[in-house]
Amino acid sequence: MKINWFKYSAPMNFYPLAGKLIPLFWILAIALIALGLYWGFFKTADVLSDQKQYYRIIYVHVASAWMAMWLYAVMVAWAMVGLVFNTRLSFMMASATAITGTVMTVIALATGAIWGKTSWGTWWDWDPKLTSFLILLFVYIGYIALQSAIDDVRRSDKASALLALVGLALVPIIYYAVNCPDPNECASLHQESSLERVESNILIAMLITTLGFWMYSFATILMRVRTIILERERNTSWVSKLKEFNN
């Protein structure tokens, strides 16, 4: 059987498919996040060698920080596909990804501040990791602002795609800010992210929660892209034939 993947690059075919996938992603998101947090709170030690109970913020903090970075890469990928192939749906996906990415960045910064207060004794520090993450938030906001500032949809799609591409430079900076080869050079307060050092039950809980956050992101991005499709394709005949408008 040959599946024509390009079929779903047409909003008309993607809209019903996305509608069917959303409940599935919601079920997976809720189940995985619940399982991850259950594991993280009940199957782990209360006090670690260098951290007390507050280390449990890790489950939402690391999951949201990973999502914030990955979603940025996903957003740029969609924007690039849009620029190269000039497909309408790719730009809509890029724009739908931006807000979920922003939400994840805000969660990562807020939970990080709370964790910092307990662990380092300060809510905020201009450490490379924290600073570059704050700039990531501004780039997300800049992308959204630029997109809504230009009325012509095609032009705003292209302009914001270029901004997203420029902002991609941030992702390796954030990565190396944590995985700094020589700590004396980077003076990083933020812990190195060395997964092999994390105790296995904590690691399992963290990875399950992260998977749940992925599912959450898929669900919200698909919900948003469906609305964007309706807004942008409102004058087409397939939209007016949808059951949403005929009851």
Add this chain to the structure above:
Amino acid sequence: MNEFFHMGGFGAYIWSAMGIAALLMVLEPVTLVFRRRSVIAQIKRNKRLEERRLNNEKN
């Protein structure tokens, strides 16, 4: 149970971090549902106006 929420004195920090994440991750889909409804209502309204206009032109 109380001891669980107390979290060795760090309960306020842990639960507020979890709370912020939960709040944002509930608000986001809720606003999406409202936005979708308002877009659907708007398109329906436009459709009705368009039909009325066509009817008027016929008469």
